[in-house]
Amino acid sequence: MKGSNTTFGVFIVCLQVLLRHRRYLFLILFFILFPLYIAINRLFLFLDYILFFNFEKEEIKNPILIMGFNRSGTTFFHHLLSQSQQFTTSTTWDFVIPSLSLKKALWFIRPILSVFNFDQLETKEKGHKVGLDDIEEDEMLLFLHKLDSKWLSNNFIPWMKYDTKFKSFTSKLYIDSTNNEKRNISSMYSVKQFWKRQTFVHHGKQVLSKSNPFVFRLQSIMKVFPDAKIIFIVRDPIETITSYFSMQERIKYGNLMTQEELTLYRNEAYKEIIDWYQQTENAKQFLDKKDFIVLTYNELNTDLYNSVDKSFQFIGQDMNEEFEAMLSEKSSIKHIKKHQNKTIDDFGFTTRQVKKDFAFVYEEYFS
Numbered sequence: 001m002k003g004s005n006t007t008f009g010v011f012i013v014c015l016q017v018l019l020r021h022r023r024y025l026f027l028i029l030f031f032i033l034f035p036l037y038i039a040i041n042r043l044f045l046f047l048d049y050i051l052f053f054n055f056e057k058e059e060i061k062n063p064i065l066i067m068g069f070n071r072s073g074t075t076f077f078h079h080l081l082s083q084s085q086q087f088t089t090s091t092t093w094d095f096v097i098p099s100l101s102l103k104k105a106l107w108f109i110r111p112i113l114s115v116f117n118f119d120q121l122e123t124k125e126k127g128h129k130v131g132l133d134d135i136e137e138d139e140m141l142l143f144l145h146k147l148d149s150k151w152l153s154n155n156f157i158p159w160m161k162y163d164t165k166f167k168s169f170t171s172k173l174y175i176d177s178t179n180n181e182k183r184n185i186s187s188m189y190s191v192k193q194f195w196k197r198q199t200f201v202h203h204g205k206q207v208l209s210k211s212n213p214f215v216f217r218l219q220s221i222m223k224v225f226p227d228a229k230i231i232f233i234v235r236d237p238i239e240t241i242t243s244y245f246s247m248q249e250r251i252k253y254g255n256l257m258t259q260e261e262l263t264l265y266r267n268e269a270y271k272e273i274i275d276w277y278q279q280t281e282n283a284k285q286f287l288d289k290k291d292f293i294v295l296t297y298n299e300l301n302t303d304l305y306n307s308v309d310k311s312f313q314f315i316g317q318d319m320n321e322e323f324e325a326m327l328s329e330k331s332s333i334k335h336i337k338k339h340q341n342k343t344i345d346d347f348g349f350t351t352r353q354v355k356k357d358f359a360f361v362y363e364e365y366f367s
Contacts, residue, residue: 005172005180014147017166020165041099047101048197052101055199058195058200060195061206061227062229063207063228063229064207064229064315065209065231066210067230067233069240070212072233072235073233073300074137074210075137081208081308085320086205086323087206087207088198088208092130095138096144100197110133113132114132138191138209139214142190143156145190148174149174150213153173180217184217187217189224191224222287229292234296235298237277237358238351238354241347241349244269245342248265274357293310304330305328
């Protein structure tokens with residue numbers, strides 16, 4: 001099924017998928033609220049150029065981008081580096097309301113939501129804590145404001161991934177391609193304007209970003225941010241797949257799917273995960289070697305201090321004393337996993353199959 005890869009075009013496809021899968025309440029709410037949300041935000045983003053025009057003077061130099069497949073330790077590493085207070089980072093609230101002027105107008109909302117405990121959108125027990133004041137990945141910006149995100153079919157409307165009419169359209173969204181070139185560049189300029197606002201608030205600190213799906217559009221990213229510094233994190237595919245699918249069962253949208261739907265979803269997601277890992281290897285071929293480093297999940301677990309130290313050297317900054325002391329203490333504590341994931345067989349795959357399909361990963365990192 002052909003469709004437009006514009007925000008409006010993707011919005012229409014989303015509505016069609018929800019209708020085809022009989023998610024009527026979801027469809028009605030999305031149909032009403034999304035256009036309203038976009039209209040309000042874009043109005044205030046325009047007002048920023050009048051009320052906070054100085055943000056435009058900010059320069060984005062050597063932004064740091066952390067990437068890897070989901071459940072590879074990227075969130076942990078992103079949050080850890082942010083604790084140094086040496087970088088410009090962004091919270092869920094920043095992505096929900098990127099406009100500086102709208103944040104000022106709605107300054108009272110966050111305290112009220114906090115009082116009633118409505119500021120926690122997802123709990124840590126379900127696999128990924130999301131709170132309005134928690135640092136989040138920059139993928140959220142493109143998801144919320146342009147529908148230009150892997151989150152769309154991975155989490156928000158997962159039926160898109162396997163719907164017989166729209167799965168081909170869905171699989172071609174987002175990735176660097178001739179058809180997506182204009183939109184991908186436009187999205188990256190939207191990210192740049194957002195980072196300028198955030199850098200303005202954080203007094204010019206270097207941007208620290210995490211967005212796992214960005215690996216699918218690295219060529220577009222490097223055109224807009226040619227001096228970007230990339231930190232790839234790689235984990236054993238069997239571990240990431242079981243952790244990812246286990247988390248999907250716990251989060252809200254996974255809970256909305258039947259077992260049959262989850263099976264259809266996982267079969268398509270599994271193919272995408274292979275491609276996700278392959279994109280990392282492809283990126284290593286076209287990126288300059290001085291512009292990226294690769295860490296493994298095992299390194300983070302067994303040698304956290306040196307993994308962080310290596311990253312700071314790569315970034316070109318020195319750790320401040322307070323952060324280094326905290327890191328030394330944290331590195332001495334052995335991490336104990338608090339939840340048990342299912343096995344790869346529980347999801348309809350086998351260890352032998354994964355080892356074969358991801359042979360290029362095992363040969364490179366885990367041989």
